[in-house]
Amino acid sequence: MKYRVVEKSGDKISILGYGGMRFSTKGGLIDEAKATTQLRNAIDQGVNYVDTAYFYHGGQSETFIGKALQDGYREKVYIATKLPPWLVQTEADMHKIFETQRKRLQTDVIDYYLLHALNSENWEKFLKLDVLSFLAELKASGKIRNVGFSFHGDRDNFVEIIDAYDWDFCQIQYNFLDVNNQAGTYGLKYAADRGIAVMVMEPLRGGSLVSKLPDGIQKLYKSHEVSRTPAEWALKWIWNQAEVTCVLSGMNEDAHIQANIAYASEMEAGHFADAENNLMDQARAIYLSLQKVPCTGCQYCMPCPFGVDIPRCFDLYNSKHLIQQKTRTFYWMQLGGMNGKPSYASLCQNCGKCLDHCPQQIDIPTELKAVAKDMEGVLMKPFLKAGRFFLRLKR
Numbered sequence: 001m002k003y004r005v006v007e008k009s010g011d012k013i014s015i016l017g018y019g020g021m022r023f024s025t026k027g028g029l030i031d032e033a034k035a036t037t038q039l040r041n042a043i044d045q046g047v048n049y050v051d052t053a054y055f056y057h058g059g060q061s062e063t064f065i066g067k068a069l070q071d072g073y074r075e076k077v078y079i080a081t082k083l084p085p086w087l088v089q090t091e092a093d094m095h096k097i098f099e100t101q102r103k104r105l106q107t108d109v110i111d112y113y114l115l116h117a118l119n120s121e122n123w124e125k126f127l128k129l130d131v132l133s134f135l136a137e138l139k140a141s142g143k144i145r146n147v148g149f150s151f152h153g154d155r156d157n158f159v160e161i162i163d164a165y166d167w168d169f170c171q172i173q174y175n176f177l178d179v180n181n182q183a184g185t186y187g188l189k190y191a192a193d194r195g196i197a198v199m200v201m202e203p204l205r206g207g208s209l210v211s212k213l214p215d216g217i218q219k220l221y222k223s224h225e226v227s228r229t230p231a232e233w234a235l236k237w238i239w240n241q242a243e244v245t246c247v248l249s250g251m252n253e254d255a256h257i258q259a260n261i262a263y264a265s266e267m268e269a270g271h272f273a274d275a276e277n278n279l280m281d282q283a284r285a286i287y288l289s290l291q292k293v294p295c296t297g298c299q300y301c302m303p304c305p306f307g308v309d310i311p312r313c314f315d316l317y318n319s320k321h322l323i324q325q326k327t328r329t330f331y332w333m334q335l336g337g338m339n340g341k342p343s344y345a346s347l348c349q350n351c352g353k354c355l356d357h358c359p360q361q362i363d364i365p366t367e368l369k370a371v372a373k374d375m376e377g378v379l380m381k382p383f384l385k386a387g388r389f390f391l392r393l394k395r
Ligand code: SF4
Pocket: 303, 304, 305, 306, 307, 308, 310, 347, 348, 349, 350, 351, 352, 353, 354, 355, 364, 365, 368
């Protein structure tokens, strides 16, 4: 196993981290016997970073990890977990959730603590709750060791958040397709230049960059002199970048765990030759040629006076067609306004305000109609109503 150092704490982190969102399940619940064996097996082979969150596996992930790390395994790993913005309304809520997490994880100290899924909406909400004082207080008391955030907003939002606090680390969605999406390569380097460790999530876009490859990319991979699996290409492309500290993978199949550990045991930053980097550039170009809307996520069209998150609508629509990702429910949750204002495509009133601002000259209202037809459907509104009702009950 290869390791990289977190600049601010000096922690030596395995470049492969264990994601706690996709453990083996049985009957809808975590299969604790199987998942414990798999997690401990990975730790025995050098994985030392375990990432979870308050609501993963419906709240079972943290409790499971607390149990699985008994018998001396807790001391072998760094635990990361996250504070969910959608469940906090007061400062007291933040304390209550944090204490629940320590109890579930059976630990006094949480090594890496993150604000979960920041975007402009969640960030604003946390600022109103004075979350930065809350985090500083926890760190000063020794209850958390490293302070960070996970991120799903746009590039400007990422820079604003990075500049707002002395973060130890952050967690971004990053893979060879997302170089200009969300924080992107710009954000990766922006954080690393400031000594902030970067953990990577969705390295395979939920498996889509592996399981449902367009034909052109399969041919491209086969054409290379070194035979590699799609997962190996995708993971090594990320590790090739020195700015990345750790890549998280939600692993639940023995073969995948062993393969990922093998890849993480041989890859160094800067290892790829020009030909390999070129091949990945070509793979990205194939994906981009298949996309539905040539939106670059630049945000020049924003804000929409009717609240449509134009780039996010196009991003999720493209994901569905590029890599056959099942993004419909995700679209509903992301843009449905569960935790604020809705921002889905059918809110467009065709006012035309955005049109002059798009450098790609996209006919935004027309494309949004196509997005709404494809991504929303008659079930979205009842789904959102039920979701809001559930959230009210949880609070
Ligand atoms: S045309 Fe539609 S998306 Fe564009 S600004 Fe007007 S309402 Fe918003």
